[in-house]
Amino acid sequence: MSTSPLVSAIAKRLRAAGYSDVATPFRVASVSFDFTRVMRGRDGRAHDLVIVIDTATGEMGDTDSVQVRRRIETLSRALDVVGSRLVLTVVLAGASTANDIEALSETCRVLVVEPIGVGLDGVPKDKLARQQLDDRIRLLLPLEIPPRDEGLDVEPAADEALKTKLPNTIDKNFLQVLLNSSRHGEDAVEREMRRVFDDRMKIEDVS
């Protein structure tokens, strides 16, 4: 089990996001695989199989990109063979060459976490480090939609906003006609406006 702080930090973050550790070594199609750290999502991410490679200090050939690629390709092929729907994501913890990443990308999704400020206990040292970590593996994290500002729970569309903005006494028919025509561009607005004017300014039948 690697004790790399970076790997620990990734694992911690993923666990916090609902991932759980997969015991290694594991077997796929009777082939045994062993990695520094393997994690799997749940629910909607149940098909996510995350393999963390410690490119700096890792054992099991993690530091050798060729070996890493071969093992990943083997795993991928094994999963294909058994018709698995698992989707592989390789997180490269530590420095990697672009070539290596590109080569890996042909078989799986690759995320790279360059060395960042992480304490020995696997806790990011500061806010920036925490953000950097999140940014690198964001794809694996749940999408958090920032809370809306106070009072903006319902954001009316442009026309609704316009209706709200205008006083209640506004000529609603006219407004609606204009709003409808606004979809068709300014000429349509002008045309409709003209039509309403012409219609409205019609002289009432005297008889």
Add this chain to the structure above:
Amino acid sequence: MTYGHLHSIDLENFRSIRGHVHAPLDAKVVLVHGENGAGKTSLLSAIELALTGQIDALRRADPNYEMQLLHKRKTNGYAEINVSLDHDLARYRADLTEQTISFEERLPVELTEFFVERAYLPQSLLGQLLQIYQEAGSDVDSPLARFVSNLLGLDRLDALEIGLSPLQDLRNVRRVINRWSIVENEISRLKTIIQDQFRTKEPIAEDLAAKRSNLVAIYAALEVEHDEKLPEEAAPTPDEIRIEDENRLAKVTDELRLLASIRRDISDSLDSDTHDIEVKLAEHVENTEEALRIWREAHEDIASDVRLRVEAIFPNVDFATDLVAFRNEAKRLLSAEQNQLNNRVQRARQEAKQLTDAREQLEVANAQLRTIDKEVSAIASNAGALSTIFAEISNFIVDDNCPVCGRDYAELEEGSLREHVHNRALALSSSAERLILLGRSRNDHKDSIDRLVQTIDGLESSQVHMEVLARMDRRAGAITLTLRLLEEVGPRLEDGQQLIEANVAAQRALANVRLRSSRRLAIRENLNDLARSAEISYEGQSDTIEALASRIELTLTKTRDHTSKRVRSWAEARGIIHDIRNSKERISVIDSTIAEYEFQLKDYESALQRGKNLRTEGRRIRNAVDEVRSAIIRREFNDRLNKLWRDLFLRLAPSEEFVPAFRIPQSETRRLQPKLYTPHRDLGDEGAGGTPGAMLSAGNLNTAALTLFVALHLSVSVQLPWLILDDPVQSMDDIHIAHFSSLLRTLSKEHARQVIIAVHDRQLFEYLRLELSPAFADDSLITLELTRSSIRDTQCISNRYSFQEETALRIA
């Protein structure tokens, strides 16, 4: 109402899809695959058409796109989609023919907006997204501005603003809105007409006023009560008076007729001679009376004055009334009296004077006598002796020393003494002589005095008393005056006497003539009756019946003339009233014309007012557009959007150092001028780069565009839980595709969006099918594969994938 998944779609002859196609959509993810032209876009745009009634992207390209929707050489088709809505299915359908397109139902407008802006990303929009980064401009017409405007519905606001902009300037309003000018012109035309009508009315009204004042004048002359303002309304009083006038005229006419018959009687009853004589006599009487009257007026006073004077002078004489006789008698008496008086007075005067003279002479004589006596007494009787003495003495005088007294005479300086003595002796001798002369004179005077005393005595005895003389004087004066008056009045008295005699003679003659005719009296009675009935005063018996008749005739004629004048005035008044009515009628016609035009004018003015109101509303809307747009821009382009966008972008491009972001507008933003920049992933704004176009690779630009769309979708509360993406990964590399599919899975499985995505790349399709395959029991995936060829209808093969327990991984 909560919208769930899109449930299924049925298409027939829609765009590139030929024949009928049914596609189930009721899964969390729907993957659509097909070669280019197989109908992927047709299928997705059919969803939009059926739901919203339009295809926004096509409309932008071609406003008449609706005619292109039906598959070529087909006569009808449709697109029908079922949507789960509150545990039920809602059906939306568009029916197409060659000419028309009809809908049963559509999404509400606000959902349509949401769908178009945030749920459906057609390829054209993505193309636009990509274009954003090629142009760095940030002005209102930049692709980015256009895209964001489009997404946020700001383009609609822009359209509203520009479309309504003619309302700002009245000249543009006139140019753009035909009816505005028409109405304005019509208003000015109607005003001109109304003015003309008023001008036409003015002279008529003036004429009416003139006629009314005429009528008022006539009524005033007729002394009829009337309304000064509406004299024509004065009935019925004038009518009564008018009828009275007409009756009077008839009566007078009758009376004149009667008079004419009486006159015939008169001329019948008398021969003309007698008649003439009577006329002449009457006339003569009248003349003489008149002359006499004139004479009396002129001379009566003076005549009677003379008579009174004469009678006063001769109170005992009875004078004749005959004026001439009176004059002659008076003259004679007065003359005689005057002579006598004159003689007496003259003599009395003479005697008085003689007496006075005598008395004076006597006085003088007495005085002289007294003087002589005095002188005589003064002259001494010894004068002769003394003179002798002096003669002797003188011989003794040798010088101036007096021989008697011794005094020197020279001291007196009066000559010599001798001469003095001599002179004295001479003087004494002359006094003696004088005495003799005095005696003689005294005798003469004594005689004269005696004679005078005798004369005075005689005169005093015959002297007349002064009172008597004065009385005689007065009487003589009165007589003289009377005589003179009489002399003056004489001819007039003669005239007067003549006139009196002529009058008397004339009256006598007239009476004689009148006596001759009794019938004429009867006629006169008739005339008198007529006069009474005609209320003519008929004093003066001297009138002949002819004169009376004439007088009656004169009066009647006068009455008739007067009355007929009134009747004519009435007729004139009636004419004027008629004219007034005509004028009033014309005025009322004009007034009603004016009213009619004014009514029309009011219509037009109210139309213009409506237009103005509408213009106000339009301008208000336009102003609100500004505010709303500003609010939307501020609302949308905030840190939250940037944060979301950053999250999404980094998911797809985790190794990109620069992330795209909007600069947050600091001030009020009228028009959208979005600025993109690229803050550094780790350092934020401190290490910010330039625009994304300059900083990002083509693939990352695509990513930026795609994630912006998704960020915008997520940044608002979900109204339609659908993300429909039309081949969004055309220029993505493998890395991005892998990440993108992960993102789709996140959206689908963590955020409950139904993801419908069309791809043309087979490999990608397979990859997505794997990546998006159901991960838990409730998860689902449908793949749709569209194929078509020129000889057969479009085919859609659907596959539903359900959850399978993953067993590949085994703990070793």
